[in-house]
Structure formats: structure tokens, C-alpha cells
């Protein structure tokens with residue numbers, strides 16, 4: 001997964017720096033021996049023009065008092081920490097314990113979301129893809145970063161990175177291997193390209209040994225990455241993974 005990890009930047013620090021100097025984001029190269037040091041691609045150390053433009057506009061709106069900084073932070077915090085991937089995990093766990101719900105989820109994800117109280121912006125056209133022993137689905141947005149926000153929260157930085165967006169379709173098996181997911185050659189990999197109209201959620205396989213767990217305990221196992229398709233679910237609670 002290190003292949004797609006970008007340098008984390010605090011949102012407020014990013015906003016402040018973006019309007020003063022893009023050069024402020026030049027980062028030190030990774031130390032020899034670190035996981036980043038083995039990468040063969042160059043980090044994008046300066047934010048894209050679009051990102052800079054968005055941040056500059058945001059900063060101006062805040063400075064002019066047209067937008068409340070606290071309100072912006074509250075919205076971002078909701079998607080980052082409160083919604084996160086927990087809504088998606090609830091749907092997955094429900095599908096694992098309730099076959100009828102799973103059928104409805106695969107047929108009409110929007111309706112199945114509404115059943116458990118989920119429906120909001122950018123969640124109108126979500127399609128759920130079921131992983132199995134011989135089929136593995138993985139989601140990308142080759143154009144930008146389309147993502148099912150209402151059920152997965154904000155997309156991870158690597159999901160928006162050029163290497164992931166380009167290589168996921170060219171060499172999905174190799175990309176998954178870099179995420180630590182080595183699939184057997186006889187497993188078909190299906191890559192789905194999200195758009196503004198259709199966003200995908202992977203229904204991962206229920207892990208072996210989880211038969212005794214409650215729906216709530218099952219939901220705690222489901223990671224964000226497993227619902228993008230770059231990981232499988234195991235018996236390690238999502239919150240205890242790095």
C-alpha cells in the first residue's frame with residue numbers, strides 16, 4: 001500500500017500554505033530503508049493547480065466572512081471521522097447476516113441504503129459488487145476521485161493519486177499485490193470505474209471463523225479498503241489495523 005501513500009498534510013496547514021506558497025509543500029525524501037524509499041515513482045510534492053485554486057477560494061471566502069471556518073471543519077470532520085466507512089460497514093454486515101437484505105442490496109443499493117437510514121448527497125446511484133472465491137472486484141475513478149461519500153466517507157489520498165488511478169486498470173493484480181493482497185491466478189479481477197453518475201461499493205467476503213459474531217461485531221471487522229476492493233476482511237477489527 002505504500003506505493004500510493006501520499007504525504008499527509010494537516011487541512012488547516014494546507015489551506016494556510018496553499019495561498020502563500022506552493023513551494024512550502026516540498027517534502028524531504030524518505031529516509032533510506034523506509035517503506036517509501038523503495039517506491040519507484042515520484043511523490044507529487046506540490047498540490048495540483050485545481051487543489052490550489054480550491055484552497056485559495058476557500059481561504060478568500062473565510063477571510064471575507066462569507067464562510068464559517070468552524071462550519072467547514074465540522075463538515076469535513078463528519079465525513080472523515082463520524083461517517084467514515086462505518087455506514088458502508090453496516091451495510092456489509094447486514095448483508096452477511098441477512099440473505100434477503102443482501103439480495104436487495106445487490107439489486108438496488110440505494111433502496112437498501114434507505115432501509116437502514118442512509119441516503120444523502122452523492123449516494124443516489126450506488127452499485128454494490130459482490131466478491132467471491134473466484135471473483136474479486138476493485139473500484140477506481142480513473143478520471144478524478146468519484147467515491148460513495150455517504151457510505152465510505154472521504155476518499156483516501158491514494159485513491160485520488162495518479163498512480164492508483166492509472167495502474168488499477170492497467171495492472172490490477174500488481175496493484176493489489178502492492179496493497180498486500182495477492183490473489184490466485186484463477187481469481188478473476190473486475191475493475192470498476194466510478195463516475196459522477198455511478199459509484200461502486202464492494203461487498204467483501206465474510207471471513208472464515210466469523211460465524212459466531214453478531215452483526216455489530218461483524219461491522220467492526222469491515223475496513224474501508226475492503227469496500228474499495230484493495231483488501232479482504234479478516235478477523236482483525238478495522239479499528240486495530242494500522
Ligand code: FE
Nearest residue numbers: 141144145146
Ligand atoms: Fe471521479
